[in-house]
Amino acid sequence: MSNILSQTEDTLKQEIAAAVLKAELAGEDELPEVILEKPKEKAHGDFATNIAMQLARIAKKAPRHIADDITANFDASKASVDKMEIAGPGFINFFMKNDFLGGLIPTILDAGDVYGRTDFGKGQSVQVEFVSVNPTGDLHLGHARGAAYGDVFCNVLKAAGYEVQREYYINDAGNQIDKLALSVETRYLEALGYEADMPEDGYRGDDIVSIGKTLADEYGEKWVNTDRQERLAFFKEYGLHIELDNLKKDLADFRVQFDNWFSEQSLYDNDKVTEAVQTLRDGGYVYESDGATWFRSTDFGDDKDRVLIKQDGHYTYLTPDIAYHKDKLERGFDQIINVWGSDHHGYISRMRAAIQALGYPAEKFDVKIIQTVNLFEGGEKVRMSKRTGNAVALRDLMEEVGVDATRYFFVMRSNDTQFDFNLDLARSQSNDNPIYYVQYAHARICTMLKQAETKGFAVEGTFNGDLLTAEKETDLLKKLGEFPQTVAESAEKHAPHKVTQYVFDLASLLHSFYNAEKVLDSDNPELTKARIALMKAVRTTIANGLRLLGISAPVKM
RNA sequence: GUCCCAGUAGCUCAGCAGGAUAGAGCAACAGCCUUCUAAGCUGUAGGCCGCAGGUUCGAAUCCUGCCUGGGACGCCA
Numbered sequence: 001m002s003n004i005l006s007q008t009e010d011t012l013k014q015e016i017a018a019a020v021l022k023a024e025l026a027g028e029d030e031l032p033e034v035i036l037e038k039p040k041e042k043a044h045g046d047f048a049t050n051i052a053m054q055l056a057r058i059a060k061k062a063p064r065h066i067a068d069d070i071t072a073n074f075d076a077s078k079a080s081v082d083k084m085e086i087a088g089p090g091f092i093n094f095f096m097k098n099d100f101l102g103g104l105i106p107t108i109l110d111a112g113d114v115y116g117r118t119d120f121g122k123g124q125s126v127q128v129e130f131v132s133v134n135p136t137g138d139l140h141l142g143h144a145r146g147a148a149y150g151d152v153f154c155n156v157l158k159a160a161g162y163e164v165q166r167e168y169y170i171n172d173a174g175n176q177i178d179k180l181a182l183s184v185e186t187r188y189l190e191a192l193g194y195e196a197d198m199p200e201d202g203y204r205g206d207d208i209v210s211i212g213k214t215l216a217d218e219y220g221e222k223w224v225n226t227d228r229q230e231r232l233a234f235f236k237e238y239g240l241h242i243e244l245d246n247l248k249k250d251l252a253d254f255r256v257q258f259d260n261w262f263s264e265q266s267l268y269d270n271d272k273v274t275e276a277v278q279t280l281r282d283g284g285y286v287y288e289s290d291g292a293t294w295f296r297s298t299d300f301g302d303d304k305d306r307v308l309i310k311q312d313g314h315y316t317y318l319t320p321d322i323a324y325h326k327d328k329l330e331r332g333f334d335q336i337i338n339v340w341g342s343d344h345h346g347y348i349s350r351m352r353a354a355i356q357a358l359g360y361p362a363e364k365f366d367v368k369i370i371q372t373v374n375l376f377e378g379g380e381k382v383r384m385s386k387r388t389g390n391a392v393a394l395r396d397l398m399e400e401v402g403v404d405a406t407r408y409f410f411v412m413r414s415n416d417t418q419f420d421f422n423l424d425l426a427r428s429q430s431n432d433n434p435i436y437y438v439q440y441a442h443a444r445i446c447t448m449l450k451q452a453e454t455k456g457f458a459v460e461g462t463f464n465g466d467l468l469t470a471e472k473e474t475d476l477l478k479k480l481g482e483f484p485q486t487v488a489e490s491a492e493k494h495a496p497h498k499v500t501q502y503v504f505d506l507a508s509l510l511h512s513f514y515n516a517e518k519v520l521d522s523d524n525p526e527l528t529k530a531r532i533a534l535m536k537a538v539r540t541t542i543a544n545g546l547r548l549l550g551i552s553a554p555v556k557m
Numbered sequence: 558g559u560c561c562c563a564g565u566a567g568c569u570c571a572g573c574a575g576g577a578u579a580g581a582g583c584a585a586c587a588g589c590c591u592u593c594u595a596a597g598c599u600g601u602a603g604g605c606c607g608c609a610g611g612u613u614c615g616a617a618u619c620c621u622g623c624c625u626g627g628g629a630c631g632c633c634a
Contacts, residue, residue, distance in 0.1 A: 346629040
């Protein structure tokens with residue numbers, strides 16, 4: 001789709017390159033890539049380039065002289081440049097003609113919901129696996145951050161022109177599920193008044209207590225005297241089912257949906273695990289030692305080799321996980337991205353080794369590490385632990401501060417910095433709380449437009465965009481034009497927090513404009529029409545940004 | 558001991574495929590509501606960008622070393 005700003009930039013870049021060639025400062029093959037930046041200072045124009053400094057060595061001239069030559073040979077009319085200035089060590093600052101954003105508002109209003117979408121990703125397929133919490137307890141804060149990150153990241157990827165699949169890997173096989181069965185058994189017996197010991201490393205969450213009670217209510221003594229194997233098998237199924245339902249419900253309430261729920265057990269059922277081991281063996285990366293079967297991951301830069309099959313004949317956690325990644329790669333994605341908690345980062349190098357040993361390039365595989373979340377309340381750090389059962393669960397958070405604020409807070413920061421979640425702030429219905437700032441901007445515009453209708457202003461129809469020359473208006477227009485690039489950059493850098501920042505900045509410009517200029521002015525019908533159109537464009541863009549974040553855009557507050 | 562992440566304003570954080578005078582929110586201080594929602598706006602103050610070297614026209618950004626905080630280094634998952 002068209003993108004006014006990037007079109008303008010492309011033209012500018014072309015004309016700069018043309019001027020360089022015309023001034024014979026460099027040959028076509030030695031021409032560096034023209035880099036345009038948006039100066040922070042308005043006095044430095046709308047765009048600036050450092051091309052003169054880059055050419056200093058090639059042209060063997062002082063940067064400022066080079067800049068002179070470039071501006072002398074520059075065709076300003078083609079690129080709607082109003083004036084150029086040479087500044088500092090040799091920057092060329094471009095001041096654009098006032099109307100260079102003229103077509104932007106109609107572009108945004110025509111695009112509507114899809115404004116911001118680009119084909120940047122060119123349809124490459126990306127699979128993102130995230131959350132993937134063991135079905136043995138509630139989602140806690142760290143998981144919630146990963147869920148918010150993964151979800152918004154996927155939204156952003158999609159908007160930037162990638163094919164995206166969201167997947168959840170269910171650890172429904174192996175040790176931890178057996179432990180789940182034992183824990184459920186204990187709680188069941190306790191619910192019936194028997195004395196039962198919780199296994200040392202059992203799950204002590206309230207969720208298991210409640211499963212035990214439900215079982216006791218539903219089945220009474222039925223399972224007390226049945227064969228233990230049979231009983232545990234049933235509890236395992238039963239517990240898994242309930243835990244999974246809980247997870248799905250929590251995630252759905254958190255507005256996170258998955259395209260695919262992938263079962264670890266299915267890997268065993270379909271012999272995928274033995275297959276994966278065999279593939280590694282065929283590649284010559286497997287050996288036996290000390291009664292165990294090893295993967296020579298050091299061939300691919302891992303610290304040490306890893307055990308695939310233990311002395312007791314069981315697989316390690318790694319082995320089915322390799323099979324899982326093999327399966328994902330066989331499904332043909334251009335890239336697979338995992339979102340993991342920080343405690344798993346040591347796991348990356350061995351998995352990357354496995355990817356390569358399976359015959360795939362390492363670049364297809366990427367891991368985003370989500371750093372720890374610390375919860376603060378009343379200035380005190382709130383400890384959380386799934387084991388002890390007094391964890392702060394995502395569910396608590398959603399009830400306490402709402403989904404919008406929770407999501408906003410989690411994607412407000414870069415994923416690789418530790419995050420202090422200020423519960424008091426997120427909970428407060430005050431102007432301290434940044435989520436309201438953005439939503440308020442949206443609501444404000446909605447109210448204004450409603451007012452416009454009530455007072456009989458023309459809300460639809462043509463307008464003259466050239467009238468929008470006030471500083472606050474051009475600031476808004478420029479920001480609006482950046483949105484598609486911001487989304488693309490956010491996808492490219494795997495940094496959804498850039499969208500949060502964008503939406504905040506846009507809201508800030510809107511509030512500032514609102515206080516400086518009156519939109520509905522009966523003495524100025526033409527300007528009013530233009531400003532109404534501007535407001536609609538801002539509303540659309542904020543709404544689109546909030547949609548990417550999975551946050552509601554209220555009409556009224 | 559090895560590896561990963563972080564260290565930027567009082568606090569929480571942006572900025573980091575090198576660029577001009579390092580930004581924002583909160584907190585502080587001073588102002589703005591008979592006018593489209595004050596959940597808002599305007600202004601002031603606040604900084605050896607952890608430390609020390611190096612690379613270069615130019616470093617918060619890249620490289621090396623060190624310091625501090627967090628995490629990871631199982632035939633656990």
